[in-house]
Amino acid sequence: MAYSAAMSADGPAMPAGRFWVLRLMPDAPGRTALAVLLAFGASAASVALMAVSAWLLSRAAEHPPVLYLQVAAIGVRVFGISRGLFRYLERLVGHDVALRLQSALRIGTYQRLARTTLLGSRRGDLLARVTADVDAVLELIVRFVVPVVSASLVIVATSAVFAAFSPATALWLLGSALVAGVLVPGLAQWLSRRYDEAAAPARGELAAGVHELARTAPDLVAYGVADAALGRVLAVDERLKRQDDRSAWIRGVAAGCQVLAAAVAVLAALLIGGSQVADGTLPPVMLAVLVLTPLALHEVLSTLTQAAQSATRSLASLRRVREVLDAPPVGVGDRDLPPPVAPGALVLTGLAIGWPGAPTLIEGIDLTIAPGEAVAVVGPSGSGKTTLAATILGQIPPKAGTVEVVGRVGYLAQDAHIFATSVAENVRIGNRDADDADVRKALDRAGLPLPLDRVVGEHAGTLSGGEARRLALARLFVGDFQAVVLDEPSEHLDALTAEALLDDLFGSFTGVPLLVVTHDPDVIARCDRTVELAVGAVPYR
Numbered sequence: 001m002a003y004s005a006a007m008s009a010d011g012p013a014m015p016a017g018r019f020w021v022l023r024l025m026p027d028a029p030g031r032t033a034l035a036v037l038l039a040f041g042a043s044a045a046s047v048a049l050m051a052v053s054a055w056l057l058s059r060a061a062e063h064p065p066v067l068y069l070q071v072a073a074i075g076v077r078v079f080g081i082s083r084g085l086f087r088y089l090e091r092l093v094g095h096d097v098a099l100r101l102q103s104a105l106r107i108g109t110y111q112r113l114a115r116t117t118l119l120g121s122r123r124g125d126l127l128a129r130v131t132a133d134v135d136a137v138l139e140l141i142v143r144f145v146v147p148v149v150s151a152s153l154v155i156v157a158t159s160a161v162f163a164a165f166s167p168a169t170a171l172w173l174l175g176s177a178l179v180a181g182v183l184v185p186g187l188a189q190w191l192s193r194r195y196d197e198a199a200a201p202a203r204g205e206l207a208a209g210v211h212e213l214a215r216t217a218p219d220l221v222a223y224g225v226a227d228a229a230l231g232r233v234l235a236v237d238e239r240l241k242r243q244d245d246r247s248a249w250i251r252g253v254a255a256g257c258q259v260l261a262a263a264v265a266v267l268a269a270l271l272i273g274g275s276q277v278a279d280g281t282l283p284p285v286m287l288a289v290l291v292l293t294p295l296a297l298h299e300v301l302s303t304l305t306q307a308a309q310s311a312t313r314s315l316a317s318l319r320r321v322r323e324v325l326d327a328p329p330v331g332v333g334d335r336d337l338p339p340p341v342a343p344g345a346l347v348l349t350g351l352a353i354g355w356p357g358a359p360t361l362i363e364g365i366d367l368t369i370a371p372g373e374a375v376a377v378v379g380p381s382g383s384g385k386t387t388l389a390a391t392i393l394g395q396i397p398p399k400a401g402t403v404e405v406v407g408r409v410g411y412l413a414q415d416a417h418i419f420a421t422s423v424a425e426n427v428r429i430g431n432r433d434a435d436d437a438d439v440r441k442a443l444d445r446a447g448l449p450l451p452l453d454r455v456v457g458e459h460a461g462t463l464s465g466g467e468a469r470r471l472a473l474a475r476l477f478v479g480d481f482q483a484v485v486l487d488e489p490s491e492h493l494d495a496l497t498a499e500a501l502l503d504d505l506f507g508s509f510t511g512v513p514l515l516v517v518t519h520d521p522d523v524i525a526r527c528d529r530t531v532e533l534a535v536g537a538v539p540y541r
């Protein structure tokens with residue numbers, strides 16, 4: 001394997017357009033259309049239930065023979081049952097497509113993160129993007145697309161039916177529905193847009209603040225700045241609350257306007273229908289239908305203001321996810337595991353390193369590490385040690401020059417993340433195809449006799465420092481790597497634990513090129529030679 005400054009790792013292109021997320025799956029539009037039809041069936045059944053019930057009560061007041069009421073009575077039962085049935089099916093189909101899209105989007109986000117340098121950004125905000133912001137797909141489908149489209153169909157259908165009995169009433173009904181279902185929600189969305197669009201970034205800022213607060217709490221207390229840091233987080237939380245309150249206030253006013261629109265529709269139906277009944281152009285039993293049906297229709301429209309605001313928030317959240325998906329790929333990402341090969345030399349030729357978008361830290365690096373040779377890389381903080389490791393691993397491209405290595409490069413990070421899952425799953429990060437026997441063997445080599453099914457806490461909360469480091473070391477043993485990079489392997493360990501771990505490390509990787517980033521004299525003493533990094537040059541010692 002070799003890669004150079006011209007290395008590219010372009011991923012699949014994301015769909016364009018405002019509702020690009022609906023095209024993440026080929027069958028998503030069809031499934032969404034089915035959910036819309038089911039929602040239309042539920043809402044239409046609700047409106048029809050009110051209309052038939054109104055006719056039934058009005059006709060029953062005339063005391064006709066009971067057989068004249070049988071069809072309407074059956075209609076009440078049919079529409080009452082079908083309303084619940086259609087609503088259940090709509091929720092089932094709508095949530096199914098939304099959760100499928102959510103899963104596809106989250107997987108795509110994780111895949112893109114593996115190819116970018118965004119992992120170096122504020123982790124709390126990044127976590128909000130891949131969790132809460134990705135969840136906005138559900139809001140967009142279930143709370144906006146399905147109810148808005150289905151409500152539009154119900155408005156047209158109800159107005160068309162009304163036009164057959166009373167065209168003037170149908171026009172008033174259509175006008176009130178457009179006010180309550182289009183004008184009011186649109187105006188409310190426009191008025192609250194500033195607050196709704198700011199909600200997603202504020203959530204990310206709050207998540208970043210809480211994350212930093214939790215990780216640095218002991219240091220903040222020790223330096224006496226805990227109250228100031230907590231105050232900054234609380235200020236963000238208060239700003240988010242104000243944004244929610246203002247959106248809710250606008251939604252409340254809009255709900256009042258929708259009630260007024262419904263009242264206008266009812267009064268217009270009463271006046272126009274009453275006049276038609278008096279003229280003899282409308283059967284008396286139909287007056288109740290004209291007056292009561294708008295109540296059911298406007299009940300369908302009552303959720304559209306919240307739907308409009310949800311759309312603003314969802315699209316703002318998805319834009320933040322899109323920023324992750326559109327981030328330029330800089331690493332090689334996940335690669336298929338090559339067949340086992342004999343380790344070869346790790347060769348750096350004319351290498352210049354630096355993070356994408358940042359200046360070059362060091363250039364002109366020429367270094368060859370033979371199989372079985374251990375080289376210590378030392379230098380002050382900021383000299384480029386971690387950047388060099390990231391370049392060798394393929395996480396970022398070289399600014400110039402090439403990195404040549406045979407096979408796969410293993411990495412033991414200083415702060416290797418331990419996930420809140422089983423010991424076996426944590427080890428399989430080094431080789432996703434490893435079976436239980438492979439994991440057990442790797443743990444034994446790492447000197448960590450833990451049960452495979454033992455669940456460890458987040459950040460190795462249930463393990464000691466030495467156990468956490470050995471669990472990360474087992475990932476190297478299970479992966480069959482042909483070159484290894486160690487980043488501060490003895491950091492944060494007591495002397496006895498560090499010595500035992502170093503004995504295992506240097507005893508296990510005797511046949512592969514070993515590059516060790518360290519400032520520990522004991523680690524340096526175990527290496528065959530030392531490379532000292534200084535910005536702009538690479539002097540050897």
